[in-house]
Amino acid sequence: MEFFSDIMNYRFLQQALITSVLVGIGSGVIGSFVILRGMSLMGDAISHAVLPGVAISFMLGIDYFIGATLCGIFAALCMGFISRKSPIKSDTSIGIILSSFLALGMILITVVQSSTNLYHILFGNILAVTMHDLILTLIVTLLVIILVALFYKQLLVSSFDETIAQTYGINTQVIHYFLMVLLTLMTVVSLQTVGVILIVAMLITPAATAYLLTDKMSRMIVLAALFGIISSVIGLYFSFTYNLASGATIVVSATVMFCIAFVFSKKNQFIFKKEQ
């Protein structure tokens, strides 16, 4: 178990471990709402859309966190604008935003010739996580947990039944953009860990696994966070030991858990039938 002794010895590995665990927790919590509200594709689009923000931040010499976050929020607004103002179906508008922002980001990053490797932004390089990244991830994850806990009632009722939420005096538009902002923040801090391309898997796979195993929203959120942690740690192990892209190893770990849950879930009636 060389991995464990290395964790004790190397500071960069400790930072990577803590960051990936935090990303697992935060994306599991947000991801639970993302899949229940049918926003998976939207999450994918926002994660791709932060890329130009990363490049622009380098150009302007500001923290990539700021540029990427603003860019993600801008993309969310664009998607909302297109679906409000035009009869184009939402998956089409999401597809356009996703691909155009990604394309723009790739051009800008190549032009800037920054020290940041495009490959690492796209696929994640958790072993390069800095103390600065760790602290940002910690802040965002805590923010996500606290806000979701505070507004749990509003999030639950508006995700389950938007009409009823409105009659309770809840502004469901505000809730929607509130979740979009949290989603964007979580996406930006996951950049280092899993990379742009695979962030959506961290959002939806642990949450979908948890969904298969419980009939209670609160339990689903806790399970999703737990599965997020487990896949992060296993993924980190394989990434470090075999020198693989961390995003890929983390996502494969999450998917293996999903497959196990899929086979044994009572909801799928695959092996176990639901008792009536």
Place this chain on the structure above:
Amino acid sequence: MEISNLSVYYGKRRVLNDVSVSIRPGKVTGIIGPNGAGKSTLMKAVLGLIPMSSGTITMDSGEADPKKWRLTIAYVPQRQSIDLTFPITVFDMVMMGTYPSLGLFKRPGKAEKAQTQKWLEAVKLGDLGQRQIAALSGGQLQRAIIARALVQETDIFFLDEPFAGVDVVSEQIIMDLVRDMNRQGKTFVVVHHDLSTVKNYFDDVVLLHSDHIVYGEVGNVFTGEQLKHFYGAEINF
């Protein structure tokens, strides 16, 4: 409740045109009319779920702020709008009805749980609370949705087609409860399509067809002549 000169558009299509109606407090009122007459639209416009292009609504309570008086109405939408795959138990769904009274941050506590159980028992689902909502029959689910509105313990209840696709037993349980609560002074407004039960179920009737509206006590309004006018065919009861 006084609704004056209400008009509602869906895009460019006018669904309600200059409709005025008065709903008496403490009564059970049925809204009747052919498909597409704007019955649900009328309800949604009052609840603020769709914008009114013109019109005013005055409440008997005298409260002028729509945000405030709307919270005195509990709403049961048509059943199709429920996401049956959502990870939620019957008990937790019904408990949502306590949310408006809890304010911004407070979570449901002991009192809210007791209140939820009380209304679950009132709709005869007391022992099914821990089931996932898809594990209920259509009639049971409808009763649970009614319970979620009753838990709000408001003075006014809007029910949109509560008996559509519901078994006879559930319909009876719901109607008994409506009558029971009406005796305690609660107001009910019900969008209804089964003409054969109108005389038994309602005190007042609103007959509606887009820009044409008649309302009043069931004996005065629910007549063969009016029905012929609204449905365009001879209907006898």
